[in-house]
Amino acid sequence: MSSADMQAAIDALTAQTAALEAQTAALEDALEDQNTAVWGIFLLLNAINVCWMQAGFALLELGSVREKHAKSILFKNLADMGIATLSWYAIGFASAGDGASGAVGEDILLRDPGNYLAWVHSFSFVTTTATIVSGAVAERMTLPAYLANSVVLVGITYACIVKLCWSEDGWLARQGMVDFAGSGVVHTTGGVAAFVAFAILTDEETGLPATIVNEFKGHNAAMSNIGIWILCCGWISFNASSVVDTSASGIEVAGRAAVNTILAGGSSMATSLLHKGMTTGTCDLPAAHNALLAGLVGVTGGCGYIEPYGAIVTGISSYAVYYAVSNFILARRIDDPLDAFPVHGATGVWGLICVGLFAKGELLETHFGRPHHPSNHQGIFYGGSGSLLGAQLLGAVVIIGIVAAQVFVLLMTFKMIETKKGGTWLRVDKDAEILGLDFKYHEGSIYPKMDTQDIELHNMHADATRRARYASEYKGSGKKRKFVRRRLSGLGDLKVAVLRTVEEDQGVANKVEVDGQGMAKRGGQSDAKVAPLRAADEGPGMAARGGGQSDSMASSLRTVETDQGMAKGSVTLERNM
Numbered sequence: 001m002s003s004a005d006m007q008a009a010i011d012a013l014t015a016q017t018a019a020l021e022a023q024t025a026a027l028e029d030a031l032e033d034q035n036t037a038v039w040g041i042f043l044l045l046n047a048i049n050v051c052w053m054q055a056g057f058a059l060l061e062l063g064s065v066r067e068k069h070a071k072s073i074l075f076k077n078l079a080d081m082g083i084a085t086l087s088w089y090a091i092g093f094a095s096a097g098d099g100a101s102g103a104v105g106e107d108i109l110l111r112d113p114g115n116y117l118a119w120v121h122s123f124s125f126v127t128t129t130a131t132i133v134s135g136a137v138a139e140r141m142t143l144p145a146y147l148a149n150s151v152v153l154v155g156i157t158y159a160c161i162v163k164l165c166w167s168e169d170g171w172l173a174r175q176g177m178v179d180f181a182g183s184g185v186v187h188t189t190g191g192v193a194a195f196v197a198f199a200i201l202t203d204e205e206t207g208l209p210a211t212i213v214n215e216f217k218g219h220n221a222a223m224s225n226i227g228i229w230i231l232c233c234g235w236i237s238f239n240a241s242s243v244v245d246t247s248a249s250g251i252e253v254a255g256r257a258a259v260n261t262i263l264a265g266g267s268s269m270a271t272s273l274l275h276k277g278m279t280t281g282t283c284d285l286p287a288a289h290n291a292l293l294a295g296l297v298g299v300t301g302g303c304g305y306i307e308p309y310g311a312i313v314t315g316i317s318s319y320a321v322y323y324a325v326s327n328f329i330l331a332r333r334i335d336d337p338l339d340a341f342p343v344h345g346a347t348g349v350w351g352l353i354c355v356g357l358f359a360k361g362e363l364l365e366t367h368f369g370r371p372h373h374p375s376n377h378q379g380i381f382y383g384g385s386g387s388l389l390g391a392q393l394l395g396a397v398v399i400i401g402i403v404a405a406q407v408f409v410l411l412m413t414f415k416m417i418e419t420k421k422g423g424t425w426l427r428v429d430k431d432a433e434i435l436g437l438d439f440k441y442h443e444g445s446i447y448p449k450m451d452t453q454d455i456e457l458h459n460m461h462a463d464a465t466r467r468a469r470y471a472s473e474y475k476g477s478g479k480k481r482k483f484v485r486r487r488l489s490g491l492g493d494l495k496v497a498v499l500r501t502v503e504e505d506q507g508v509a510n511k512v513e514v515d516g517q518g519m520a521k522r523g524g525q526s527d528a529k530v531a532p533l534r535a536a537d538e539g540p541g542m543a544a545r546g547g548g549q550s551d552s553m554a555s556s557l558r559t560v561e562t563d564q565g566m567a568k569g570s571v572t573l574e575r576n577m
Contacts, residue, residue, distance in 0.1 A: 043101070043121050046241035050124035053234030054081065054131060059227030060289070061135045064218035064338050068436025069139045071446040076134040076146060083147055084126045087155035092126065093119055095159035099166030101125075102244045121241065122162075125186055128238070129158050132190030135338035136198045139437060145414040145426050149407060153193055157406045161185055161399055172398060176377055176391035178364060180257065181242035183301025183351025188399050191345020194336070196407040200415060201427055202334050216337070221285050228289050235296045236261055239303045253363075257303040260311035261296060264303070267315035268295025268322075275323070290339050294322035294347045301351035302359055306379075310358035314351070321350045349396045356389030357381055364388075 058077040065073050093100050093115075094108040100122035107115045130150045137146060164172045165185050179185050218224060239261045240254040272291030276284050298318030299311050306314070326342040336342070361378035378384040414426040423429045432440035439445065 040117050043117050043241060043244075046237040047117075047121040047124045049234050049237035050121075050241070051127065053124075053231055053238065054127055056227040056230030056234060057128075057131045057135070059223045059230065061138060061227075061338060063220040063222065063224030063227065064135070064286070065138050066216060066436075067219040067447060068438055068445065070219070070438060071442040071444075072437035073134065073138050074446070075442060076138075076143070077131055079143075079147060080127055080130040080134060080150055083150040084123065084130050084154045087151045088123050088126050088159075089119070091155035092159035093122065095156070096122065096162040097167050099162040099164075099170060100159075125182060125238070126154050126158060129186050129190045129193075130154050132187070132340055132344050133194045133197055136194030136336055136340035137201060138337045139433065140201050140335075140427055141197065142414075142425060142428055143441065145411060148414070149193070149197070149410055152406060152410055153189075153403075157193075157403055158185075158189055161189055161402060164398065165395060172391070172395045175394060176387055177352075177395035178305070178355060178359070178388075178391075179301045179352060179395070180304040180355075181239040181300045183297060183299075183348045183355075184395055184399050186348075187297045187300060187344040188348035188352070188396065189403050191341050191343070191348050192400050192403040193407045194340040195345055196404050197411060198336050198340075199334060200408070200411050218286070224289060225285065228292060232265060232292070232296070235265070235300075239300055243304060253304045256363075259308055260299055260303040260306060260314075263308055263311040264299030264315035264318065265292050265295040267312045268292060268298070268319040271316045271319045272323075275319075290322060290326075290343050291319045293343045294318045297344055297347045298351040298354060301348075302355040305355060305359035305363045307358075307360065310354075310381075314354045314358065317354070318347045318350055322347050349400075352392040352396050353389070355379070356384075356386075356392040359384075359388060 054077060058074055061073045061077065062070055089110060093103065093110060094106045097103065097106050101118040103115045103118040103122070107119075110116070110119055130153060133149065133153070134146070162185055164170045165177060165179050167173060177184075236258050240258040243250050243254045243257065269288050269292040272288050273283065276282060276287055295315035295318050298321070299306075299314045302314065303311065322339070322342045325346040326336075326339050329336055329339075329342065357379050358381055359379040360382055361376070361384070364378065376383065376385040377388050380386060380389055411426055415424050417425040419425065419429075421429055428437060428440070436445070
């Protein structure tokens, strides 16, 4: 073969090689586009499922409050969606930077179309943080105060924490802190905000013995149970989609996160069932609900970094943390209606600690493509040096400090602003608490069968039942009985003065005068059945709430408005038989 022929052959091979390289590059581009499309679909579908968790929170909280506040709690949950949407769009998303589901740059007002999916996914996490607070302040906080707190919490506080923890250049991230799906970023943030809110709302002047704790049962455990199932399904998407990686290794991590989520939730609930069965001999449905949530919250921070057996240990220990903190708060007589802080705040912090105990070093490398951490930066139980545990504790302290400071300053500002009626902008007035927020602020009950007279009769009966229960506590205790004079408005012709418990006589209308000392007089004789009206009728400070059905309606009662000349603290009640 001549040199010319050889050169021609070489040129042909070179051309073929170039053509193959071009085809390979085209295939790689096509594969990358396909991966991007798959990633987009994965992210979008999971974001939709996480947003669906809001329905779960709404049903859980609806079933856990009393029926006279049902529409109010639903309205707050719905308002969170609107508030979070605008606040995250206008302020939060740009402030969070690449910590917001891998967004590119600090995209002010979402001008880069490439960030649309990142915005939707990060938005679904935002709504969860805001909604945690709604259950903690149920039945007491004013709507303006609640919405203002949601705006600041979502747009500024949460975005700041996301930047610190989930951004590649975040300060806590550089210290070695990791939080896979948000035990700290989402749940500790929401839980601490809830704690500060209900602690400020708690009324210390209760007029009851320090040993008394009122139990306000929710009105529909079935709704709460359905809400729990929705939350469980959404939680799998919540954790699995946090991998932000559709490569083969990323899909494996997503699968691990999903498996660990299910195992932790199940083991926590099973521990609750075993514990309740051994200690009380009963199966407590609301306790099982909260135990399940505690396990899910606890594993959220490390679900992508731990082995399945580590998830089971995390779930069991998360229930122990939840149970201990819940009882501590109850003993302190602080009103957390839905156990928001024990479930989200306390177990959220514990979830961060569990990462420092059970995380495997090689699995940490998947965390949002962050640079390699120092050697031996892994869980204590895998021989870690303790640097990871220290970083987790530092992260918990920083998150708690930022959130507590923001919520405290904002809500105390609302508390210092007084209304014309003598109350504050922070808490609804006592009339609204007694009557129900639905009737005072939301144009009536969500249930058609309940009108203003029905709810008033229900309140009278509930008060009578509770005061009869507490009467024995005061006998011989030497404690003074405390009364608060109040009047309910908005009932039309039905004018209501101070409510008192009156022993029922059979057959005839019975007229009873209650003097200022709290003892009913009938023919000059004191009625031992009359118990004191507690100062904060259904207010905070001593409520432990769970599932169950409300009390039945009392027999027909009506009150006669107090005469102007009557001695202070005296009122006349009349019962129609």
